[in-house]
Amino acid sequence: MLDVEHLRKVYDSHGRSVEALRDLSFRVGAGELVCLVGPSGCGKTTLLRCIAGLLEPTSGRTLLEGRPVTGPPERMAVVLQEYGRSLFPWMTVAANVELPLREKKLPKARRRELVAKALAEVGLADAGTAYPWQLSGGMQQRVAIARAVAYEPHVLLMDEPFAAVDAQTRADLEDLVRRIWQDLGVTILFVTHDIDEAVYLGQRVVILSNSPTVVQEDLSVDLPAERDQLTTRSDPRFTTLRGHVYEQIQKAKTGA
Amino acid sequence: MNRVPQRLAATFGLPALLVAFWWWASADSTSFYLPPLRQIIAVFPQVWTVDRLETDVLPSLARLAAGYLLAAAGGIGVGVLIGRSRVLRGIAEPGLEFFRAIPPPVLVPVLMLFAGIGDQMKIIVIATGALWPILLNTVEGVRAVDPVLVDTARAYRISGLRRLRKLTLPAAGPQIFAGLRQAVSIAIILMVISEMFAANEGLGFAIIQFQRSFAIPEMWSGTILLGLIGFGLAWAFRVVERRVLFWYFGMRFEGRRR
Numbered sequence: 001m002l003d004v005e006h007l008r009k010v011y012d013s014h015g016r017s018v019e020a021l022r023d024l025s026f027r028v029g030a031g032e033l034v035c036l037v038g039p040s041g042c043g044k045t046t047l048l049r050c051i052a053g054l055l056e057p058t059s060g061r062t063l064l065e066g067r068p069v070t071g072p073p074e075r076m077a078v079v080l081q082e083y084g085r086s087l088f089p090w091m092t093v094a095a096n097v098e099l100p101l102r103e104k105k106l107p108k109a110r111r112r113e114l115v116a117k118a119l120a121e122v123g124l125a126d127a128g129t130a131y132p133w134q135l136s137g138g139m140q141q142r143v144a145i146a147r148a149v150a151y152e153p154h155v156l157l158m159d160e161p162f163a164a165v166d167a168q169t170r171a172d173l174e175d176l177v178r179r180i181w182q183d184l185g186v187t188i189l190f191v192t193h194d195i196d197e198a199v200y201l202g203q204r205v206v207i208l209s210n211s212p213t214v215v216q217e218d219l220s221v222d223l224p225a226e227r228d229q230l231t232t233r234s235d236p237r238f239t240t241l242r243g244h245v246y247e248q249i250q251k252a253k254t255g256a
Numbered sequence: 257m258n259r260v261p262q263r264l265a266a267t268f269g270l271p272a273l274l275v276a277f278w279w280w281a282s283a284d285s286t287s288f289y290l291p292p293l294r295q296i297i298a299v300f301p302q303v304w305t306v307d308r309l310e311t312d313v314l315p316s317l318a319r320l321a322a323g324y325l326l327a328a329a330g331g332i333g334v335g336v337l338i339g340r341s342r343v344l345r346g347i348a349e350p351g352l353e354f355f356r357a358i359p360p361p362v363l364v365p366v367l368m369l370f371a372g373i374g375d376q377m378k379i380i381v382i383a384t385g386a387l388w389p390i391l392l393n394t395v396e397g398v399r400a401v402d403p404v405l406v407d408t409a410r411a412y413r414i415s416g417l418r419r420l421r422k423l424t425l426p427a428a429g430p431q432i433f434a435g436l437r438q439a440v441s442i443a444i445i446l447m448v449i450s451e452m453f454a455a456n457e458g459l460g461f462a463i464i465q466f467q468r469s470f471a472i473p474e475m476w477s478g479t480i481l482l483g484l485i486g487f488g489l490a491w492a493f494r495v496v497e498r499r500v501l502f503w504y505f506g507m508r509f510e511g512r513r514r
Contacts, residue, residue, distance in 0.1 A: 054407055078411040085404035090426040090503040099422060100412035133507040151412065 001187055002028040002051070002155055006060035009046055020046045022212035024060070028155075033181050033188045035198035037245065038208030038216075039253045044191045047213070048159045051189070052078050064155065074104075077148035081160040083141040087132040094119070094128035097147045104151075118150035119143075121183070122176060138169035142176070149180060158190045162197070171229050174201055178227060195245045199223075200232060205245060209252040216252045219245065291473045300477045308462070313481070316459040319375055320447045323382025327439055331387050332432060335394025336424060345395065352392060360385030360442065361449045373454035381450040386439035393435025397428030430504050433497050440493055444486055459485075 009021040020043040028034045038044055049055035051062050053072040062069040064076065077100075080086045087096050094115050101111045119125050122142040132140050141161060148156055158177070162170045174197060181188050192198050198205045199221060207216040223237060232238055279293045304313070338344045364381055371377035401424060409415075409423045425432075451460030459482060466475035498505060 049407075052411055054410055072411045072413055074413065076411070078408070080404060080408065082404045085402050086408045088405065088422065088426070089507050090429070091422070099414065103412065103414050103418060131503060131506060133503070133510050147412075 001030040001032070001065060002189065003063040004047075004051060004060075005063065007047065007050055007057050007062065008059045009043070009050060009055070010058045019212040021050070021057070022214050024208075024213060024215060026206050026215055026218060028187055028189055030154075031185050031187055032203055033178075033190065033201060034204045034206060035202035036189065036191045036206050036208060037193065037195060037198040037249070038213065039210055039249050040193055041211060042208050042252075043211050043213045044193070044208065045159060047208075048078075048157055048189075048191050052076065052157055075154040077151040077153035077156050079141070079144050079148050079156070079158045079161045081163050083137060083144050083161070083164070084132075086144055087140060087147075089131065089133050091131075092128065093124065093130050093132060093135070093143050093146075096132065096143060097128075097150050100147065100151050114150040114152070115146075118146040121149055121180060122146045136169075138165050138173060141165060141173060145173075145176065145180070149184065149186075153186060155187045155189065158188065160192055161190075163193070170197075175229065177201060195242055195249065196233070199238060199241045199245060200227060200229075205241075207245060207248045207252065217248050219248075288470075289472055291476065296473045296476045296480065299473045300480070303474050303477050304481055312457055312462045313459055313485075315375075315457055316447055316451065317485070319378045319450075319458075320382060320443055323379045323446070324386055324439065324443045326379065326383040327386035327390055327443070328436060330383070331390025331435065331439075332394050332425075335391045335432075336398050336420070336428075338391075339395040339398025339428070340424070345399070352388075352395075356388040356392060360446055364450060364453050368454060378447070378450040378455075378458075382443050382446045385446040386443040389438035389442065390432070390435040393431045393438075394428060397431025398424055400431070401427040426503075429501055433501060437493060437497070440489055441486070444482070444489070448482065 004024055004026050007021055007024040008019075011018045011020055024047060026034075036044060036047070046055065050057045051069065053062075053069045053076075064073050067073075088099070091099065097115045097118055098111050101114060106114070115128070116125070119128055122145050124139065124142055124146060127135065127139065127143070132143060135143065144161070162173050165173065177188070177190070178201060180186070190198075190201055192201075202221050205219045205221055207219060208214075209216040219241070221241060223232060223235065223241070275293070282290060282292045283294065285292050338348050360381065363384055364377075367377050367380055367384075371380050405423060405427060409419055414422065447458075448460035448463070451458035452464050455461040459478065463475055463478040463482075466472070466478060
């Protein structure tokens with residue numbers, strides 16, 4: 001489905017070259033929900049931008065359904081961290097969700113149907129005529145998720161989407177992501193710096209090392225498929241996994 | 257709901273006070289060059305008759321509109337091109353700074369050589385002067401489009417004309433309007449100046465004629481009319497700006513509330 005092969009990215013600026021990503025390889029199977037977690041400053045965003053086709057890697061490549069990614073692929077949607085800046089403030093919520101569908105040249109009736117469905121999916125069925133800046137941060141991020149959902153992607157990339165919302169909203173949004181994933185059967189790659197979030201959400205957690213980044217460990221999360229903020233987070237297995245990821249990241253930081 | 261009177265007071269309070277002060281201070285003036293405001297207002301309706309508005313004021317306003325619209329179209333069009341391309345910016349920017357530094361009235365004698373003394377010359381003078389603030393602000397606004405929005409548009413493969421209409425122009429909108437606003441006052445100044453050099457009609461020409469024939473209250477009444485026109489245009493500009501950039505003002509208002 002999504003294959004990342006020996007991705008390497010070196011930034012050259014003013015005669016100084018910085019190796020952000022050294023050699024990254026991993027694979028996300030169709031319909032999987034994989035979390036990428038790593039110490040702060042480990043190049044998570046660089047990696048995601050390379051996978052999304054927004055940034056050209058120095059070497060290596062990403063394959064989406066067997067085809068190499070050279071620019072933003074049609075079957076991929078992204079949700080970025082800065083929800084307040086990723087929505088177009090001059091358009092209503094519905095127009096924001098609809099805009100990528102216009103580029104896809106879908107007929108009007110189909111566009112309207114997709115927009116309504118996506119907004120209902122994220123619990124904003126009545127907010128279509130509002131402007132993004134009239135909504136709270138959590139609601140704005142829901143709009144960004146609705147835009148991604150309406151796009152009917154095969155892969156959904158999420159770059160620390162909940163880093164800037166408060167803890168309660170965050171828990172709601174995490175459950176929303178799980179639900180969308182289960183409802184739509186979409187493949188999700190979720191980047192986060194939050195270990196709890198990674199273990200709670202993912203079927204697998206790919207732990208990244210310090211920069212220059214490699215894959216530190218590819219961990220399978222053997223928690224039950226039905227997850228719940230209360231029971232899952234108090235499950236002893238959750239605690240063990242969380243402890244393990246934490247340990248790996250500490251190791252990654254010290255470069256061991 | 258006492259917001260309307262409050263806003264009216266805020267808009268007209270200071271001008272009313274200044275006019276009252278002028279009235280009071282000039283009431284007993286015997287100076288030939290500074291006649292009492294009473295006298296200026298008295299000649300106003302006699303000078304600015306419908307006839308005169310048609311022969312002197314309307315042509316001026318038409319040239320103002322033509323020059324301004326040319327400047328807006330050129331400034332925004334070229335500004336978007338330059339703002340979008342780093343290469344073009346590198347090439348164009350030193351030149352732009354040079355041309356901007358030239359005071360536009362200086363161009364009047366030069367342009368007279370090429371374009372004669374008719375409407376064409378005056379429109380070109382207005383357009384070349386009003387162009388720079390629009391052009392430079394557009395370049396800056398387009399260059400400074402939020403990179404997160406740019407990434408979002410790219411990720412959703414929004415490109416070409418749709419990108420221009422839905423991303424670039426609205427995002428640069430507030431800055432473009434800042435340029436357009438500066439251009440209004442420059443265009444008015446150039447409208448008058450272009451008519452002072454060589455003309456046989458126009459508002460600027462009329463004011464100069466009155467001055468040369470020592471019709472001082474009449475001259476002052478022309479100045480007042482110019483002020484009123486400037487005020488009217490600024491007001492109309494605000495109405496348009498509020499409509500087009502409603503999201504920008506809404507966003508700023510929400511930002512203050514939180």
